[in-house]
Amino acid sequence: MLATAPDFDVLIVGAGISGIGMAAHMEMLCPGRNYAIVERREKLGGTWDLFRYPGIRSDSDMHTLGFVFEPWKHEKSIADAPAILDYLDRIVDERGIRQHIHFQHKVVSADWRSDEARWHVIMEKADGSQTAMTANFLYLGSGYYDYDEAYDPAFEFADFDGQVVHPQFWPEDLDYSGKQVVVIGSGATAVTIVPSMADKAAKVTMLQRTPTWMFSRPAKDGLANFLRKILPEKLAYRITRWKNIKMQDFGFKMARNKPQKVKDGLHKRIRKSMGEDFDLAPFTPPYNPWDQRLCLVPDDDLFAAIKRGKADVVTGRIKRFVKGGIELDTGQVIAADIIVTATGLKLGLAGKIAVSNDGAPVDFSQRFYYKGCMFSNLPNLAAVFGYLNASWTLRADINSEFVCRVLNRMDEQGIDTVTPVLPADHGLEEDDLFDFSSGYIQRGKHIMPKSATTYPWRLNQEYVFDRKVLHDSPVEDGLLAFSKSSDNVRLPEEQLEAAE
Structure with missing residues (x-):
């Protein structure tokens, strides 16, 4: 040695x-x-x-x-x-x-x-x-x-005259007040950004090629906050932690064993927030829950922004980027001053x-x-x-x-x-x-x-x-x-x- x-x-x-x-x-x-x-x-x-x-x-x-x-x-x-x-x-x-x-x-x-x-x-x-x-x-x-480096889907932005931002390299001085914003993507990052930008932006559109399964839940854990009031802190944390571990495990296995039941439950949560007549197509992926990670929507913030008319979700394929927005393969043009490429890691x-x-x-x-x-x-x-x-x-x-x-x-x-x-x-x-x-x-x-x-x-x-x-x-x-x-x-x- x-x-x-x-x-x-x-x-x-x-x-x-x-x-x-x-x-x-x-x-x-x-x-x-x-x-x-x-x-x-x-x-x-x-x-x-x-x-x-x-x-x-x-x-x-x-x-x-x-x-x-x-x-x-x-x-x-x-x-x-x-x-x-x-x-x-x-x-x-x-x-x-x-x-x-x-x-x-x-x-x-x-x-x-x-x-x-x-x-x-x-x-x-x-x-x-x-x-x-x-x-x-x-x-x-x-x-x-x-x-x-973030994932680059090789978009061609030459004709777009606005600003393009990737979440991994967010500029500190970005001012989106009163702007039309399009967030490309439907994963956890996009689902976080859309309601957060909706307060200041004129409107935020989440443009997705494929829908994602959304899971609504409160941002506060009621049981955890109750247990902390009546039990020693470490014991309360241990109980809550184990409860959540078991719930995660149960939810994942349920999705694998009874996917339709989980689909129905996820849709029921959305309808509770948005109403029975709400179109669920933008929130109905062609795959089963947990074939990809579920996207968390705390306190229904995304759905609340949609109800206020400050956000919407569009499903489609991008044909090209044009002056003032994005043209889809259907011919629809989505107006955009700022494009956020939440396209993944x-x-x-x-x-x-x-x-x-x-x-x-x-x-x-x-x-x-x-x-x-x-x-x-x-x-x-x-x-x-x-x-x-x-x-x-x-x-x-x-x-x-x-x-x-x-x-x-x-x-x-x-x-x-x-x-x-x-x-x-x-x-x-x-x-x-x-x-x-x-x-x-x-x-x-x-x-x-x-x-x-x-x-x-x-x-x-x-x-x-x-x-x-x-x-x-x-x-x-x-x-x-x-x-x-x-x-x-x-x-x-x-x-x-x-x-x-």
């Missing part, structure tokens, strides 16, 4: 929900380990600081998007970005995490060197200079989408970091997930890719706890390397990693790691099962190989034989 220790035991990439969650778990479960968080931006918060469009909010309840260890205290469970950032700021300050964050450090590359049992990480600072750090373990909390795996193993580039698409947390035959690295059918933080919490269990086991054994070992002749049957028809998912599947039909070599979409397995099952499951750096000079095939 080398005489000098790495700069850090654990290097966490990203100071958003995933990275902060990992740091908090280390403070609680691995107090003897040192760590650093590197964040490419000048502020923490990740998504919740990057996106600045009107009305930005969670599309999951904060009793499940919040951490398992930190109660959500706000009255509204569907929270806006400032409230979420306040929550994260309080956590990093109260738990002594802020001092570990290195802002404006963008990770460019990370190379695992087996003879040293450490990652050599190259970062770019705000002034363009580069710096390096080493760490025994690398934890990627860098999210799931490309921060630099572009997936970006592992923060677009050039990851290598002893100098050889790592192609994640050729590796299998291990317990939705690590990757086959890649040492000392874990990542977070949250649930599609539930809140992101649920996976972030259980992955962080599991990695801390692994780190503690490494300490107990006095070893420095842990690898999920998958032999070349594994015979695993591949599964559709994401059984969702959402555009951003389908566009990015080619870069994603493999997922088997059998656990643990898969990214599950069932939190209750994952939580039990990651929390209760032994860390040493016969698949994780523990070794010291002196052993790592052996050839990879020799390591596999030793693990078997």
